[in-house]
Amino acid sequence: MGSLQESLTKFKKQQEKCQSTLTNIAAKAGSSKAASLKSTPSSTSSSANAKSPTPVKFSNDTERLQHINSIRKAPVGAQIKRVIHLLFETRQALTPEQINEACYVDTNANKAVFDSLRNNPKVNYDGKRFSYKSKHDLKDKNQLLVLIRKFPEGIAVIDLKDSYPNVMEDLQALKASGQIWLLSNFDSQEDIAYPNDPRAVIKVDDDLKHLFRGMELPRDMIDIEKELQKNGMKPATNTAKRRAKEQVHGIMPKPKTKKKKPEISKRTKLTNAHLPELFQHLNVPGS
Incomplete structure (x- = not known):
């Protein structure tokens, strides 16, 4: 414990000595600076300031100015495309000054750009402002x-x-x-x-009607699935796999019975009403 107390006392003395040294150095530096100021004539300092050249300031915006210059020297088509993109994105009516400020295309200084923009089918010009013109005027x-x-x-x-x-x-x-x-x-x-309106009247081409009538589907579901796969479509069913499982469990396939075509009445909803030829040979009661 005694040795620790002695170490602390020694450390404090060293700190006090360092602080005293720093104080003396600062005092000497201040006095020497004051002496040098007194020995220098005021006329000398004023003449030195008068003769010192003014530094030349160069623009820190050189890159932006070069970019603007390259846009204004670009072909007319490139400048028109830039303006149309601006009008499309903002969907606002802009004056030539606002266009110049936003995308650096100066239509007032370039008559070819101004005339091409005014006559562009994608642009509307009301005499003061340009705006984007879509094919269909829709809002919502x-x-x-x-x-x-x-x-x-x-x-x-x-x-x-x-x-x-x-x-x-x-x-x-x-x-x-x-x-x-x-x-x-x-x-x-x-x-x-x-x-998606079932009441809409749809005009069907005669070629499509003939194609529809002349198409004959396979009678076996396996053949239908094969045709779908040939055309790059994935069938929703797997008849071969289902029949194989039925044979394993001893389930005999049901004999195919010829279904009787349902009769058409006045209450029957005709979903293919746009193909009236399909119903010419049907006997509708009461007709």
């Missing part, structure tokens, strides 16, 4: 549904997707609620929107 999901119902034979989704920002989400919502169908066109690989 209700207007979208009303438009689709006007096209019972289908309307291309590509003609709808630029109507307003969230039109694709509304199309999926209408499909999920069962109000429309979204089917793919095998020729162009594009989606077609159809109204």
